[in-house]
Each structure stands twice: as C-alpha cells, then as structure tokens.
Amino acid sequence: MMNGRASVAFSVVVVAAVCWLAGAHAATVWPQPLQMATTRDVYHLDVSFFFNSSSTSDIFLAAARRYETLMTPFMVSNGDFTMCQVNIASKNESLTLDTNESYSLSVSSSGVIINAETVFGAMHGMETLSQLVTRDGVNGTEVNDSPRFRYRATMIDTSRHWYPVVVIKAHLDAMAYAKMNVLHWHIVDDVSFPYESLTYPKMSKSGAFSPSHVYTQADIKELLEYYLALRGPTLLQFDTPGHARAGYNTVSDLVTQCYNKKGEPAGTGPLNPTLDSTYDFLTKFFAEIKNVFPDKFVHVGGDEVGFGCWESNPQVSKWVKNHPNISTYAELEQYYELNLLNILGQQGSSYICWQEIFDNGIKILPDTVVEVWKGNGWNDTMARVTKAGYHSVLSAPFYLNYISYGQDWVNYYKVEPTDFDAPEADKDRLVGGIEACMWSEYVDATNFIARFWPRAAAVAERAWSAKNVTDVSSAGPRLHEFRCKLNARGINAEPAMDGAINGGDYSYCDSEFVPVYQPPF
C-alpha cells in the first residue's frame, strides 16, 4: 500500500497560463486537477448524453448511470454532445491503495473523451466532468489528473455517538465527489461497541447503547457494497489493547481488572496481554473481521494504553516478574503488539496503528504504517517515523471535530504534510497520505454532515492536488462552488465562506439545500 506519493509528472504552470482564456463563468473543479486548461468555447450536453465504453464492468455501468443522472439537469435539446467516450486500459478491478487513479478528460469540438488506466480512474474523470457541466454548459477543457497522495482518508467514530447507515452513505458519496478514497471506520471504542460480531455476539449485546444502536452484518454488507462500487478501501478499527471497555468485557478474562492502592477492584483497563486466551480471542476475532471486510488493512489502534492498570493487577505483575526479558510495561505492550501483528500477518492482513506504538519505542514489524495524530510536534514525529523507515499517515492537523468560528477550513488547507525535516526521497516513499478525523464526542446524525463538509474538502484538495496549490484566496470561491454542488446533490455541506463578504457573492447557491422537515403533528 504505502508506496508513497504518486509521481507528479505534469507541470501545473499550464493552469495559470491558460485560465485567462476561460469564459467568465467557466466552472471549476474541486480538488484542483494536476493539469487543466479551459477555452472560451462553450458546449452543451444533449438530453441523450451517455457514457460509451467497451467496458461491460458492473462498476463502470453503475458509475455511468450515476453521473448521467447527476448531469441530467444540465442537458438540453439539440446539444453538442450525445456521448462521452470512456477508454479503460485495464480490466483489473481489484481496488487497493496501489490502484492507478489517473485519468485524462478532453472536451472539444471533437467530442468528450475520458482515458484511464482503471475503472477507478475513469470514475474520477466522470466526477470531474460532472463538476464542469453547469446550466451554462461546459467550456472546452483538457485535464490530465492524478492524485498527489494515495491515501486520502476520512475517519468516522461510531462509538461516542452512533450514526444511522444513511448518514454514512451520504458521507461516502461526499467523499467520492471530493476524490477521497479511504474510510477509516473507528467502529468501536470504550463508550460503545456497535459491531455485531458473529463469533462473539455478546459484545454488541452488552456493549452497544441499545439493540437498535448496532451495525448488523446486513448493515455492514449494505455499506460495503455501496462503498466498493464507488471508491476505495475501508479501514476498520478495533482499537486494542486500550480503548477496549464496552463489549470486550463480555469475553471472560479478556480485559484486565485494575486495582486501587488498597488492593480493591477499580474498573477495567486494557486487554490482558499475559494470557494465551487473549491471543486466542484475537485470532478468532480478526479472522472474522478479515472475512467480513474484504480490505487488506486493519487499524489496530494501540493508543493511550493504561500501563498503571496492568501494574496494579497481581496476576499481570507476577507474570512480568517471571519473564526476565520483559522489564517494563512498554515492553509488555511490545509483547502484545508483536503477537497481534503476527496474528494479522499470518491471516494476510496489513495494519496501521496510532503513533504511540512507535513513540513507546516498541519494535514493530517493518511494514507497519504509523498514523501520526498528536497535534503538538507532529512535524518532529513525522521526521522520526520516516527516519526509522516506517510508512506514515498524518491526521494530527486534521481533527475536524475541533470547531472554531469563521472560515476554519483555511487552517486545514494551509497545512503542508511534508513540512518536516527529512530527505525528499524519504518523504516521497514513506508519506502515504492524510486523514480528516471526526471524533464524535459532540457529533451525531443531527450535525455530522454539515460539520464534516465542506471542511473535509479542504483536506481532500491538500491530499489530491499538487503541492503548490495553496492559494487561499482563489481556493475560497472554488470551495464555495463545490459546496453548492454538494448541496445540489443532497449533501447538506455548510457555508464555506463568510456570507457578508464581497457583497454576498458567496452567500447563496443557485440551488439551495432544502432540508426535509415534517412536524409530527
């Protein structure tokens, strides 16, 4: 997976050089393509417009139908184009983080053409075309595009609040529109365990808020099918050995009993790393996960492990004394993590972990991906992680749950993920990408979409577009346009721009989002 950033072969100078040719109302694309040139020629799609291809792939056909429908409001009688020719070079439809996502798009008097190596690149091309077509038609356009980073993720937390499936679907659609490709589903945590396990059904029966606050196997299948057709890998998280309270306590001896200074029981802590039964559980549980989630990756957590609880437990501390090769509790965690990663490796899974595993000096397997999440000094951490030769993913500056007044998307937009001290070649090879996180202490179905979007779109452009696409003042109007497109597509992305500036230029959308409200009387 983490083969680093895609190479940036095209020059982006073309964008600046040709933009002045564009008609005043030429539509823009978010995230900014690598190379895009626009002419003053304006064309219209005919009402009969469709995507034509020799591909008979289900994924292609479904995407074609989606994008034809999205553009239908902008098709006219006697339009210039009745089709877009889509050429897909490879029939390989396996979707990994190494999948070639590049595409080219041409709109000219010769017609509309998309060329791509894979069906997934072709879908990005359709998305770009759908953003360029408005009620004013579509300008002549040449696009050559590919992502800067291969890992362009959002993280959702369904433990601190639970989201109905429909909310996750809307979010997945928004991700596809923003060309993001990884969903990091932080599905369980201390607060609740909404995953319905086939092997350990008691975990959600006891650990979920209620029987209706559970993702059933049917829910997950529905979401994965919805997701897979649209875009990239799912990353599922079962955060161990810490953050494992709700649910895990239904498996006997799995969770460590903590004790206070008087030797009285005082809550529970991380999984117990000293018992064979723990690894027996992990083997069976992750075998189930591997079966339910087709993706190769698991996010194993590893953050905020409470060593104090392990130390307070007589059985655990005695075990440590009896194992001279383990002299600290950090080494005990290392023992746990190595066992866990070996289990996953034997099952053919790969893994991402939070930065603590690295911070604690734990020797981990060389192909582990380290997610840097701590805000203070993330630049130094990135430098240390890549110097140690590990692949990395950066989420620290992209915690979208922290809200503030005003156009705070700018804060995310301004971050340069490779702004740390390391050889450029190491950055290219080892920085896999970035992730916009929405921890759900204060977020549920009532505000999830509006709070995530379009702020996550700022992260999407940082992840997809070239390194030098950083101008906030030109990004603002484009982001406004993108959020209006999201609104028109039923995604209630909130305003991106101050409604009072520029005489109200960014105060409204041609087609406003109208929520459904039916008073219950």
Next chain:
Amino acid sequence: MMNGRASVAFSVVVVAAVCWLAGAHAATVWPQPLQMATTRDVYHLDVSFFFNSSSTSDIFLAAARRYETLMTPFMVSNGDFTMCQVNIASKNESLTLDTNESYSLSVSSSGVIINAETVFGAMHGMETLSQLVTRDGVNGTEVNDSPRFRYRATMIDTSRHWYPVVVIKAHLDAMAYAKMNVLHWHIVDDVSFPYESLTYPKMSKSGAFSPSHVYTQADIKELLEYYLALRGPTLLQFDTPGHARAGYNTVSDLVTQCYNKKGEPAGTGPLNPTLDSTYDFLTKFFAEIKNVFPDKFVHVGGDEVGFGCWESNPQVSKWVKNHPNISTYAELEQYYELNLLNILGQQGSSYICWQEIFDNGIKILPDTVVEVWKGNGWNDTMARVTKAGYHSVLSAPFYLNYISYGQDWVNYYKVEPTDFDAPEADKDRLVGGIEACMWSEYVDATNFIARFWPRAAAVAERAWSAKNVTDVSSAGPRLHEFRCKLNARGINAEPAMDGAINGGDYSYCDSEFVPVYQPPF
C-alpha cells in the same frame, strides 16, 4: 410590552424537597417550571386520550390536536386517563408581551387537569405535559408555572444567508417546545433584501440574491399564520439608517452617496436623513409593514451608522451647516431617529432599537426599548440604560453564531441577565428579557437548526425559569433529555453533552434523529 419581569410568587424550594420521591425514570421538563413536584405513582394515557375544554377557540383546538398527536406514541390500551381537562379563564386571545402565560398542571389519581388564564398559558401546560409523558408513562405531578421574563426571543438573520420557509417553521416549533415567545426576524441587511415589498417591489428585485431568494407576501402570511397559532409576537427588523445597502438603493435619493478624500464617489452609506423624501419613504414603507405584520413592535435597528459617509457628502454636510441646531453627526442621527420614531408612533407601532442609539446620547422617545448587544461591558450598559429609565432587552452574551468546541451551552446558561448595578425594583420593571441571536455569516439551511438547538434552549431556561435555577450539573442531563425529545419531534438539535462522559449515558437517544438523504442518482 416591557412591563418587566413576571412576578415570582411561588417558592422553588418545593422542587428540591419533592424530587427524591420521584421514580428513577420520571421525565423532566425543559425549561424547568417554577414549581414542580413529582410522586412515585405512574399512570398511562389511554389510546383515546384527548384534551377536553369548554373552549371552542381555533387556537385551542389546533393546539389540542398537535399535542394529542405528539403524545400518541406513548398512549396504551386500557390506560388510566382518557382525557385532560383544560380550563381557560379568559376568552381574550390577543397576544402581546403582556399576555398572561401562567398555567398549572395536575396529574394524579383524580385525573389530568390544566388551568390557565389564557389559551397561551394552556398551550404551555400542554407542552409541559407532553414532555412528562414517555414510554414509561407519566408520574404523578403538580406544576405551577409562569415565566420569569416576558420577552424570550430568538433572532434570525435572513440577509447574510437565506433560509427556506420550512427551516423557519422547524425553528418556530422548537421555540414553542422551549416556551420561547418572540421571533426577532432580522429580515434584511446590507447583504441582501429578501422582503418582497408591495409598495417598493424593486427593493427585492434588485436587492435579493435571486428571485428565488425572496420571502413573498404569501410566504410571510404562511409563516405568520403558522406562528401566531403557536406562540408570541413577531418582531420584524428593518435596520436603518445604517445596514441599508441592498434594496434601498433602488429608491431614488434614499441612500447617501459617499465620497473619498479626492471628492470621487465611493460607495453608499446610511439613508440620507436630510431629505423629506426619505421620511416620505419611511412613512409609506412602515405603513406597509404595519399592515403585513400584525404585531405592535418594529425593530428599527440604528446600529453601526457610518457618520463619515454623511460628512463626505456635500449636500448632507451643507444641510448640517444650514441647521444650527444640529452641530454633530450624532445629532443628525438623533434628528433621523426622532423623525422615524414619530412616524412609527403615529402609526401606532412600538419599537426596539440597538444600543447605539442610546450610546450616542440621542434623545429618544421614553417608551423606546433598547437592545444591548455589545459583548464588552454589557453589564455597565444595562445599568446605564435602566438608570436612564429605558426598558431593555439583553442579547450581548447570547450570540449563538459564535461557536466553540465542547459543551458551550454552559456559557449561555451561566449568564445572569440582571447581574449589573441597579436597584432591584428597576431591574424588575425595566429588564424585559433576553434574546438568542444567530447571525448568519456562516449559517444557512444546511446547519441552522443543529447550530441553534439545543444551545438556544440554554437561553430559554435562563429566560423562563427562576433566577436560582443555575446548577449546570443537574441541567446537563435534563438538556440531553430535552434535545432527545426535539430529535424525536423531527428537530435535528445537536448533542448537548460530551458523548464520552458517564460511560455514554448522554451519547444517544432512544429514538435517534434520522435525516432524509436521497442521492440524486
């Protein structure tokens, strides 16, 4: 209107004394009633339950139907009660800020009884009952309730972003659930003029974002009818002489042309106070407003008037020179405001204005209500306004558009509006109430409800409940319960409490809000 706070006749000690008797799951009420006692007896409403009254008022009948429907999910076969007897003493249904809103509610083995002076008090009683009835039934309860402040307002701004009518309806419903009674509709401002004027139709044709971003006369009629049946007066704002750019510039000579230091035209400023035609416009315009909006009150604005523009305009400055009784531009504003208030007075309207009119030392009519909105030193301003004998409304600490991370409703909840230096009798007589404002720089239909609610509910309790109802730790769980009730009623109020605390006790609602999302393909 501003006859000050309703008298607090009951002791609230009863609440504390009797609460321990309640069953563990006795429902709570938001805002906290003045006097409420609960027993361990639990009753159930029968499926045939209805509100019975000798009143044949349309308002009563509509309210009865609403609340019967709201409670239907909690009615059972063979329930204890088949009706609630509603006794309304007065047939007077005129609704002003002097309307008696008190009520009593009794739920006991003798039945369910609401007594009220007016139909509006009776509606508050029905709301309270509807919050007490859950799937667990309703505990025996005695409530005696009346509001602390008569003016319990929210302010919406439809100039910086425009809201569809359905969003305002949802907001009005939420206000009724929280026993708020005044909608301050900041309908126009510099950025856009979405009010369709009958007398001056060009104002919205030129000043609105688009023809679809307009509140037509039909929209306003629909909203007022929806509103009036439910609750209190509407306060409409036409902010003059400043904040009057969009729309006003379609009326010839109305807006002052500003000039730069070179004498070149440089934008437009406040209304021109020196021309008779300006007062002719105001007379005709506010006559229309008086006709369209039945309420006695107008919010005339008066904030942030740009004196520099007046000074730069040769015609205005010459006029000032020729009027020796006007030596400063503050005095020119005074001249404008006195003329405007006289026009409104002759039309039988009353008026509220922003604090600048008072701050600028302008002599205003004694019955003017001053709204204190400036955050810095609001306590001192309240002291000065009341010392000068004016009625006041406080919004400064309740600007809900300013968001911050976490349980920020606590910031609003902790404010004591009478925390300023003045004789208690003056406070009682002159502090009319408080107002939660949502300026819409960053708010539109996508996020309006979730951002306003339940944070505005904290303001609602401060406005309704007794002065000593201030305990944040007991308010939190009640606010969580109230927001769950809002969710169940289709209002997407966001989480009030940290989902990670207390093992997730406040992380979820029995009945979660499920947004409607239909992808457009």
